[in-house]
Amino acid sequence: MKIATWNVNSLRVRLPHVLDWLKTAKPDILALQETKIPDEEFPIAEINQAGYQVIYNGQRTYNGVAILSRKPGSDIITDPKDIDDAQRRILGMTMDGVRIINLYVPNGESVDSEKYQYKLTWLKKITQFLKQELKAHRKLIVLGDFNITPEDQDVHNPKRWAGQVLCSEPERKALQEIIKLGLQDCFRLHKQPERSFSWWDYRLQSFQRDMGLRIDLILATPDLSCSQCYIDKVPRSLERPSDHTPVIAEFN
């Protein structure tokens, strides 16, 4: 099974890129974040035409998640118990006995902001939710835009980013708490090129200068044997790209 995650930063704008990418990459599952589109306006027909089923949990202007899949999913979840969040950031389903949880983790803005506290609280609640999911599913994949760099090796300039949002210790610790529940960062199960990133700021020509971060992650239980995990930088190099590029994992 080939599964991918991609923050598209507006599905309305990025739909042509997504459809092209489906054609060439042919994933079984593609999890999207920042669709920024209300459910009643979701482009179902175009995605079906491309040979994919789709479920979504969206809102206007901000946030929004979707899962495209070769086969229909079951046991769909959008609002786990006790999370109580109006922002549309969570979407889960089961396909072929594999439980998939797609997350758009809050960005956090800056470590001294209210949004940072919201991010940490949200992560704590999600950890409890994932603990329950792990009890029920031996084959579980948690993927999406985590808005956290796991380690300094995931940062183009660790000195400049030290202590900043996306790189701060409390966030990294929160991510480790999730991993410690019994998940693996698929990307680090394999030998990877140095300076592997999944996001580059639109500003300062960051992509051209390779000033990026690896904040889009695929976490999986060891019961799912991951044969490879890699980043496809091509979509980020196209005209009018998302600021994120797809991360892909393949399982036996």
Place this chain on the structure above:
DNA sequence: ATGGTAGGTTTCCTA
């Protein structure tokens, strides 16, 4: 030294 760009029921907010 805190810039810059992109998207959105747009003149600010979010990333």
